Amino acid sequence: MPLHWETFHSQDLLSDVADYRLSRPLMHTTSEASQPWWSALVELQDISIREFEERVQSRFPDYLVIPTDYDADDRDRVEETQFVSIFARKPLLDAFNRHAAEYSVIGLTLGTTVAASDLPDVDTNDDDSNHRKIIEVPEGTVITAVIDDAIAFAHNLFRDGLVSSRVEFATILPTSSEQLSQGRPSGRSYSKAQIDALLREYTTNGLLDEPAFYAAVGLINARSKALSAVALRRSHGTHVMALAAGHSMRDAPNDRPIICALLPSRVTEDSTGQNTLPSFKLALKRLCNQAARFRLPDKSKPPxxxxxxxxxxxxxxDGTSGIDRVIDRYFGPQTKKHDADQTRQIVLPAGNGNLSRIHAGLNLQNAKSKPKGPSWKLDFVAQPDDRTSSHLQMWMPYHATNPPPRFVGVRVTVPSGPTSKTVYVSGNTGQRLVDEQGQEVARLTYRFDGGHTRRGVMIFSVNPTAHQSAIDLARAGRWRINITSCDMGxxxxxxxxxxxxxTLPGFLPGGRQGYFDNADYVYFNALGAPLPVDPAGTTSSIHRAGTLSGYACGKTPMVVAGFTQSNRLLSDYSAAGPITPSRGKKKANRLGPDAAALADNSPVLTGVLSAGSNSGSLTRMGGTSVAAPRVARLAVQMTSEGVETDRNWLWSLAEAEDPNNKAAITRTGxxxxDIPVDFVLPEKG
Structure with a gap:
């Protein structure tokens, strides 16, 4: 199908990615609703939630729902800036994106569509009073809180008896369109009393009917199009939570309660991360509210x-992204201002992108000399059968001037197709690739990310290469990105x-990771094994260094890399720093991860054992996602012994245990x- 580029005037949008996603046909959202609800995260400035809601409702009645997790105090509080999770319809989100100042909105992150199939049509007892009672716990109690997907929270490793759960609170975030229209966007939540009642109901002759239990709580529904990995042999959330807090029933401690939040399946099906932040913020708010219910014998709140x-x-x-600032709000110095009476820490994985060829760094030292100035070429490969959009971000250096220098100009060439005109930094025009029906296939735009970041970003977005309909598919293959220096120093x-x-394990096939494929990138060593670090003297613009997860760049969280047990080497995929210093600073928040924990038993026997979806089962899963909960488990234990667990503690502990560490600190901290986790033998139940 013939394609051509056309010039358009860039609007002053809060989020180009949100605009791109909202402008896609509804088939890209997998929603059956003609006007679907979206989850979103808005950043408000100098306005209370209540005033914001009133302002919106006066113009867009019934197009906004704010979760009941925000109580009267939350809604009346005016802060310089605050993040709020909301549910909204497209016209309102478009208004936020285009007329942000009218609503005192300074940031917008789009989540996922919310369809009726997200929440199975079953009855549960969601008595809110059960979730507000004070929970008395013994001295030395430390709470473990897990935010993940598909947590089989009735697993025997989360119980201290046949029909007694250690999970004091579990919330399932998927929400139906019907609930939203009734103003109840809270998903489903279960107290320990409710979980225990369900355990009694579905336990016969000492065995729990787990499919019936999970059907009752809405995690399994054969009639739904949405997939829950709890129905599979292995589920990410169950595996992770068992490493963080799992204990044999007969050895289960009474001072290790668990609270957990299950993210919507649509969030985890789309792994771009754009979908995750609104749900993560809501889960974080909800679990912090629940953690505040616990009381030690002296009436203080446990960590x-x-x-x-x-x-x-x-x-x-650079530590200024939305998720970095959300984490800093709940776990950093700001916590003392809002929640001074409860200590909180968070553990995050370093990421698995070290060998994924997803990062490039451009400077004058690795540029090619051209008559028009130094330049670079990057080959971005869009894989066939990719059923989700792909997005590429080019972040400019921080500069004190406003507007910033015109650092570079960018052109994109379609595989076996036309080349766009140049889009410049600080320019007000973009390029749009359209087919002969006028359907948009790809977009190249520039915007300046103000607020805390204060850096420009060039964004290239491209449609899926496969879908049920072929009217606006992007071409699979090599998209050539030509970048020319204008004012780079x-x-x-x-x-x-x-x-x-x-696509993540346990979910239907959807996304396929795009990657850079330049000829000067050296992937293998002389023996044919993947190189885990950039070779010395490389001139390639594609780097392994700098692949640290975009969620793990803040100064607050404990960030964990993964190592392999048999050879005591960092797992090849374990992502690395460094990161970029934030504006006005000479040093970055961190060099990379703070430490490394076990992620693989060997290069052949990858992953580690932890809980499967069914009680009594163990399955294998790898990645830094399974290294992080080991550190969380250790942090719980050490906190109960009076140790102040934070990044400095973790780094010092790693240095003491691994004095001969020869890996770069940007990879291993x-x-x-070594953090042993022993589940003993599988038990009945």
Missing amino acids: VIFNFSYGNFAGPH SSDDVQIWIERDE GGQV
């Missing part, structure tokens, strides 16, 4: 350790990341930490 084994590839990687760097776009 809580969070684990969030998710990540992404893109973002500014000798110390300037342009950092480029391809957003994560791959302080070193490797």
Whole structure:
């Protein structure tokens, strides 16, 4: 089908990616609704939630729902800036994106569509009073909080008896369109009393009917088009939570309660990370509210350790992204201002993108000399049968002037197709690739990310290469990106990341990860094994260094890499720093991960054992996602012993345990930490 580029005037949008996604046909959202609800995260400035809601409702009645997790105090509080998870319809989101100042909105992150199939049509007892009672716990209690997908929370490793759960609170975030229209966007939540009642109901002759239990709580529904990995042999959330807090029933401690939040399946099906942040913020708010219910004998609140084994590839990687600031709000210095009476820490994985060829760094030292100035060429490969959009971000250096210099100009050539005109930094025009019906296939735009980041970003977005309908598919193959220096200085760097776009284990095939494929990138060593670090003296613009998860660039979280047990080497995929210093700073928040924990038993026997979806089962899973919960488990134990667990503690511990560490600190931090996890033998139940 003939394609051609056309010039359009860029609008002053809060989010080009949100605009691109909202402009796609509904088939790209997998929603059956003609006017679907979307989850979103808005950043408000100098306005209360209540006033914001009133302002919106006066113009867009019934187009906004704010979760009930925000109580009266939350809604009346005016802060300089605050993040709020919302549910909204497309016309309102478009208004936020185009007329942000009218609503005091300074940031917008689009989540996922919310369809009726997200929540099975079953009855549960969701008595809100059960979730507000004070929970008395013994001295030495430390709470483990897990945010993940598909957590089989009735597993025997999360119980202290046949029909007694250690899970004090579980919330399932998927929400139906019907609930939204009734103003109840809370998903489903279960207290320990409710979980225990269901365990009693579905246990016969000492055995739990787990399919019936999970059908009752809405995690399994054969009639639904949405897939829950709890129905499969292995589920990511169950595996992770068992490593963080799993214990044999007969040895289960009474001072290790669990609270957990299950993210919507649509969030985890689309692994770009764009979908995750609104749900993560809502889950974080909800679990922090629940953690505040616990009381020690002296009436103080026990500490809580969070684990969030998710990540992404893109973002500014300088600690100023939305998720970095959300985490800093709940776990950083700001926490003392809002929640001074409860200690909280969070553990994140470093990411698995080290060998994925998703990062490039451009500077004058690796540029090619051309008559029009120094230039670079990057070959971005869009894979066939990719059923989700792909996004590439080119982040400019920070510069004190406003507007910033015109660092570079960018052109894109379609596989066996036309080349766009040049889009310049600080320009007000973009390029749009359309087919002969006028359907948009790809887009190249520039915008300046103000606020905390204060850096420009060039965004290239491309449609799926496969779908049920073929009217607006992008071409699979090699998209040539030509970048020419305009005003780059000798110390300037342009950092480029391809957003994560791959199907996660346990979900239907959808995304396939795009990657860079330049000839000067050396992938293998002389023996044919993948090189885990950039070779010395390389002139390639594509780097392994700098692949650290875009979620893990803040100064607050404990960030964990993964190592392999048999050879005591960092797992090849384990992502690395460094990251970029934020505006006005000479040093970045971190060099890379803080430490490394076990992620693989050997290069052949990859992954580690942990809970499968069914009680009594163990399955194998790898990645830094399974290294992080080991550190969370250790942090819980050490916190109960009075140790102040934070990044400095983890780094110092790793240095003490691994004094001969020879790996670069940008990959391993302080070193490797051995943290045993023993589930004993599988039990009945």
